Amino acid sequence: MKIPPANSDSRWEKLLRAARADAGPPADVPALLRAVRQASLGARASWTAEFTALFASGRVIAGCLAGASAFVLVASWHAWDAWQTVPWAQLLDAATGGGS
Amino acid sequence: MLRHQAAVSRLLWRFVRSQADLDDLVQETFLRMVRGLPGWSARQPFIHWLLRIATNTGRDYFRRQSVRRRWTVEPAGPDDRRPEPEAVDPGADPAARAAANEIKSLLAELSPDERTLLTLHHLEGWGLAQIASQFGWTLTATKLRAWRARGHLRSLLQAKGYQ
Numbered sequence: 001m002k003i004p005p006a007n008s009d010s011r012w013e014k015l016l017r018a019a020r021a022d023a024g025p026p027a028d029v030p031a032l033l034r035a036v037r038q039a040s041l042g043a044r045a046s047w048t049a050e051f052t053a054l055f056a057s058g059r060v061i062a063g064c065l066a067g068a069s070a071f072v073l074v075a076s077w078h079a080w081d082a083w084q085t086v087p088w089a090q091l092l093d094a095a096t097g098g099g100s
Numbered sequence: 101m102l103r104h105q106a107a108v109s110r111l112l113w114r115f116v117r118s119q120a121d122l123d124d125l126v127q128e129t130f131l132r133m134v135r136g137l138p139g140w141s142a143r144q145p146f147i148h149w150l151l152r153i154a155t156n157t158g159r160d161y162f163r164r165q166s167v168r169r170r171w172t173v174e175p176a177g178p179d180d181r182r183p184e185p186e187a188v189d190p191g192a193d194p195a196a197r198a199a200a201n202e203i204k205s206l207l208a209e210l211s212p213d214e215r216t217l218l219t220l221h222h223l224e225g226w227g228l229a230q231i232a233s234q235f236g237w238t239l240t241a242t243k244l245r246a247w248r249a250r251g252h253l254r255s256l257l258q259a260k261g262y263q
Contacts, residue, residue: 012262016222018199024113027105027126035127036101039134 101130104147108154114223115158115216117204125161129154155220155234162212209256214249221246 083089105126112125132153140149203223207215220226220234232242 010262012257015199015203018196019203019223020196020225021193022113022196022200023193024110024122025119027109028119028123029102029105031123032105032127032130033101036130036134039131 104150105130107147108150111151111154111224112158114200114219115161117201121161125154125157129157132157152234155216158219159212159216159235162215165208166212206253206256206260210249210252213245214252217242217245218249218253 108129109122109126112129113122116122116125129150133150136153140146200223204219207218210218217231220231221228226234228242228246229239231237232239235242237245
């Protein structure tokens with residue numbers, strides 16, 4: 001593809017030959033590295049990725065189950081204690097025959 | 101990344117005229133590379149994939165420039181156009197830099213796709229088959245685009261007094 005095709009020594013062709021020899025300045029490599037590093041760190045910042053990474057290990061799941069069981073045990077104990085101290089619960093207990 | 105940044109920088113220099121724009125485009129290319137890295141297939145050479153990202157980045161830059169030019173106030177005449185800031189590069193050959201800038205100014209009058217095609221073909225010396233594979237165009241469509249772009253450029257050169 002020559003422009004214009006009929007005249008290879010035209011001003012345009014001379015310009016092209018000269019322009020191809022033009023080498024640009026070097027890019028700012030430190031700034032490039034900083035930008036790419038920030039982008040790489042930011043790519044994992046979404047909460048879904050963090051959540052998935054957190055529960056990727058089997059130990060974490062076992063620990064969560066143990067913690068949840070302990071919480072349910074303690075919460076049931078406290079609920080039972082509170083049930084005993086509430087006056088209307090005692091009335092209800094008496095009305096139903098005082099089984100406890 | 102350090103190994104390939106020189107090739108990317110050299111290619112993108114054909115699209116810009118200032119150091120700041122060059123740094124922006126090189127950064128944009130490598131950021132796109134980082135985001136697209138999971139989709140890279142090892143079947144194609146990494147440098148080919150990276151240069152494809154770079155050429156797309158350059159084309160997007162031309163498109164942004166075209167939109168910006170359309171929405172800004174047109175200058176009163178050719179003499180009133182403010183020159184773009186150019187790179188201060190003591191190592192550059194002044195004659196080559198002047199010729200490259202003149203060609204870039206001329207190509208800036210074309211549409212972004214034509215400008216991209218002729219930039220890669222004339223300044224970088226790529227063949228039409230290589231350009232077609234870079235943009236995912238068919239060779240026939242690329243030849244047609246090149247023919248149209250050449251026609252537009254020829255009329256532009258005639259209007260500007262080039263022989």
